[in-house]
Amino acid sequence: MIKFYYSGAPNPTKVALMLEETGLPYEPIAVDTRKGDQHKPDFLAINPNAKVPAIVDGDATVFDSSAILLYLAEKTGKFLPAKTDKGRGDLLSWMFFVSSGVGPYAGQSVHFRVYAPEKLPYAINRYAYEAQRHFGIINERLAKNKYMLGDTYTVVDMNIWGWARLMPNILGEGAWDKFPNLKRMVDEISARPAAAKAIALKDKHKFKTEMDDEAKNAMFRHLTVKVA
Numbered sequence: 001m002i003k004f005y006y007s008g009a010p011n012p013t014k015v016a017l018m019l020e021e022t023g024l025p026y027e028p029i030a031v032d033t034r035k036g037d038q039h040k041p042d043f044l045a046i047n048p049n050a051k052v053p054a055i056v057d058g059d060a061t062v063f064d065s066s067a068i069l070l071y072l073a074e075k076t077g078k079f080l081p082a083k084t085d086k087g088r089g090d091l092l093s094w095m096f097f098v099s100s101g102v103g104p105y106a107g108q109s110v111h112f113r114v115y116a117p118e119k120l121p122y123a124i125n126r127y128a129y130e131a132q133r134h135f136g137i138i139n140e141r142l143a144k145n146k147y148m149l150g151d152t153y154t155v156v157d158m159n160i161w162g163w164a165r166l167m168p169n170i171l172g173e174g175a176w177d178k179f180p181n182l183k184r185m186v187d188e189i190s191a192r193p194a195a196a197k198a199i200a201l202k203d204k205h206k207f208k209t210e211m212d213d214e215a216k217n218a219m220f221r222h223l224t225v226k227v228a
């Protein structure tokens, strides 16, 4: 049975979607990042980066959402493109595009817009611009393809869904108007039974919701440690 270390945040939710889509049996284990569970030694032994998601599958430990999605796709042989050089090239390119671009820029856009104690126009604009630019590239591709890799629903689409479904939090109300093709795909995935189960997973545990000092100090450790 796969142990799935999760919270209700975007990166764990895309892995929850894949677990539900594949039907693999898994045991969800809550990591309450607003209470600092990610810094406990037991969890650091699984993910030294102190972030969710992570999975333990027998003697395999995998952390980072894109790595987990690829691991589960290869384990099951599901939600992958055609087994050709072209298919593999597209798969890797778009998976890394999401993990190095979409995720970090969307996350920082939310951080500087919503959580930063000082509202810095330069930082807010830089991260919103980059998040918007990345979503724009996806939107253009989806004008010509049903899914990111063509006609088949793959882990790339799940990887994008995890973040894009939260578009108003990332780029503000009205942001969806700029990405109609991406919205079409996100809505389609959200309507799948696996997506409903993935989103509902957070309700199995009473996660802390307050963003108080305990939560900020657990999640934004630079608030108390000055390095620059």
Ligand SMILES: N[C@@H](CCC(=O)N[C@@H](CS)C(=O)NCC(=O)O)C(=O)O
Binding pocket: 009, 010, 011, 012, 033, 038, 050, 051, 052, 053, 063, 064, 065, 066, 099, 103, 218, 219, 220
């Ligand atoms: N690159 C990682 C990022 C993971 C990540 O940032 N996880 C967030 C939730 S979406 C987290 O654990 N935040 C808690 C913290 O930063 O302390 C991935 O794709 O899994």
